Amino acid sequence: MITSKLTRKAQTRIPQPVRAALDLREGDEIAYRLDGERVFLTKVAPAHPMDDHFRAFDEWYSAADARAYADL
Numbered sequence: 001m002i003t004s005k006l007t008r009k010a011q012t013r014i015p016q017p018v019r020a021a022l023d024l025r026e027g028d029e030i031a032y033r034l035d036g037e038r039v040f041l042t043k044v045a046p047a048h049p050m051d052d053h054f055r056a057f058d059e060w061y062s063a064a065d066a067r068a069y070a071d072l
Contacts, residue, residue, distance in 0.1 A: 014041075 004012045014024065022043045024030070029044035 002015045002017055004015050006012050014030075018024075018041070022041070024043060029046075031042045031044050033040040033042070
């Protein structure tokens with residue numbers, strides 16, 4: 001069994017084996033389905049690329065941009 005702890009702010013870290021099993025990456029969306037006292041965690045399929053109106057701006061994204069605009 002894989003476990004993690006809940007913080008005072010009701011936050012937890014998704015353990016690495018779970019991230020690997022779901023192939024989770026930064027920015028991925030996660031869905032939760034409740035079934036009684038059980039919760040099912042799944043990775044949400046990304047939207048179709050044509051649905052992303054800002055897709056054209058991806059060519060300008062870089063780690064340097066992320067650092068420069070992190071505090072905005």
